[in-house]
Amino acid sequence: MRTIGVLETVSAETDEPPSPKTVSPSTSRKNNNDKANRLIHRGAGASVVGIAEARRESFPTGKAARQFQRKYFPGVTAQDWNDWRWQLRSRIKSLAELERMFKLSDDERDAILRHKGSLPVGITPYYASLLDRDNPDDGLRRTHIPVGQEYIRTPGEADDPLGEDHDAQVPGLVHRYPDRVLFLATGFCSTYCRYCTRSRMVGEAGGDYSFSKSQWERALAYIESKPQIRDVLISGGDPLTLSDDKLDYLLTRLRAIPHVEFIRLGTKVPVVLPMRVTRALVRMLRRHHPLWMSIHVTHPSELTPEVTQAMARLADAGIPLGSQTVLLKGINDDIEVMKPLMHGLLKRRVKPYYLYQCDPITGSAQFRTPVSKGLEIIEGLRGHTTGYAVPQYVIDAPGGGGKIPLLPEYVVGRDGEDLLLRNFEGGIYRYKDPGGTVGADRQTPDLPIALAADGLGG
Numbered sequence: 001m002r003t004i005g006v007l008e009t010v011s012a013e014t015d016e017p018p019s020p021k022t023v024s025p026s027t028s029r030k031n032n033n034d035k036a037n038r039l040i041h042r043g044a045g046a047s048v049v050g051i052a053e054a055r056r057e058s059f060p061t062g063k064a065a066r067q068f069q070r071k072y073f074p075g076v077t078a079q080d081w082n083d084w085r086w087q088l089r090s091r092i093k094s095l096a097e098l099e100r101m102f103k104l105s106d107d108e109r110d111a112i113l114r115h116k117g118s119l120p121v122g123i124t125p126y127y128a129s130l131l132d133r134d135n136p137d138d139g140l141r142r143t144h145i146p147v148g149q150e151y152i153r154t155p156g157e158a159d160d161p162l163g164e165d166h167d168a169q170v171p172g173l174v175h176r177y178p179d180r181v182l183f184l185a186t187g188f189c190s191t192y193c194r195y196c197t198r199s200r201m202v203g204e205a206g207g208d209y210s211f212s213k214s215q216w217e218r219a220l221a222y223i224e225s226k227p228q229i230r231d232v233l234i235s236g237g238d239p240l241t242l243s244d245d246k247l248d249y250l251l252t253r254l255r256a257i258p259h260v261e262f263i264r265l266g267t268k269v270p271v272v273l274p275m276r277v278t279r280a281l282v283r284m285l286r287r288h289h290p291l292w293m294s295i296h297v298t299h300p301s302e303l304t305p306e307v308t309q310a311m312a313r314l315a316d317a318g319i320p321l322g323s324q325t326v327l328l329k330g331i332n333d334d335i336e337v338m339k340p341l342m343h344g345l346l347k348r349r350v351k352p353y354y355l356y357q358c359d360p361i362t363g364s365a366q367f368r369t370p371v372s373k374g375l376e377i378i379e380g381l382r383g384h385t386t387g388y389a390v391p392q393y394v395i396d397a398p399g400g401g402g403k404i405p406l407l408p409e410y411v412v413g414r415d416g417e418d419l420l421l422r423n424f425e426g427g428i429y430r431y432k433d434p435g436g437t438v439g440a441d442r443q444t445p446d447l448p449i450a451l452a453a454d455g456l457g458g
């Protein structure tokens, strides 16, 4: 996820899900999504208790989902619809299925036919219910149904723009910062975002991207051997698509490493497959505190009753929730979209955490905005709404430079010992800063007379 990114292929290596007691390495390199799906489901629902639990799960169904279900899945029960395994099994993946539900443009149809390899099309029926069925320009639809521009590489784009493969110490474990690692637990997602930073490895990827239990073991051994690693971000793919058993196993193993203080999960599942957030899942997760979660959210229209319920369960389990949003041209690059999104998250106990400049992955020009747009959005939030609602705007530097924060310019210059600052309304204020040098390299602006005379400004 960005991981904003989950692990079909750990399952694909074996017929047995890992248990907290044993993991059996396998030499098989099969990467078969359908088989993996069956195994994920089997792992998640093997016990009689689990099945009974699923029956007891109650989830609200929003209006859009109810209408969509009645129209396109008329024989499906509410119980099935609210079963995350049913949603995964029923993902919309083929041109025929898409054409049954969406009025596709020629561009969309060609792009779907042309697709091969990683980042396949995959949309949960629940999430499909939120997309406009007639308008190819609908924002959420653009994030999940490919168009021809996806195949055009523009200058500066790359398949691995963040240089993650370069920083992978063992396959699936990126160690870039000294005290923390990114654990890519799976290559599977419940839905595939067309701007995915890890588009090279999610869905149908192979080679080093064929996630497996043996790969998990190598990554765990690496973390065990490095006492400086205190923070592990589990991502993928999307780790919440793993079965409870598998995720419990991984968290248990990580928790058993004395120097791992902090574990984070990066996921989009609460937004695209909210019924995955079962009571059983949150009961398991809360056994592994301190556990934090970063949720990938794009647009206020995603904040449905189902998502509200999922976020409430996670927050009630004591999991601190933060959001990650990718700035996307024509989709959420507007303060009138971003502000309600941030407010909606806060109301659901999710702290807006990162606003990402869209990474220059191959074919992403259609989604990328100028950096000035991100700054404009932060400017439109800071001071104009609750400070908690303002995310950190960052560019993940190409080539492995890490996240670099960006802020609108609030230092306007210096006048002797006075630092000159601009507030959210454009007023200029002095701050006494004896011995300071910040702002000295800038030309002092023409100040309002009142400011020069009384030092109050504004």
Ligand code: SF4
Residues within 6 Å of the ligand: 001, 002, 003, 004, 005, 006, 188, 189, 191, 192, 193, 195, 196, 197, 198, 199, 202, 236, 237, 238, 268, 296
């Ligand atoms: S496809 Fe979407 S959910 Fe999956 S890893 Fe990429 S950004 Fe995350």
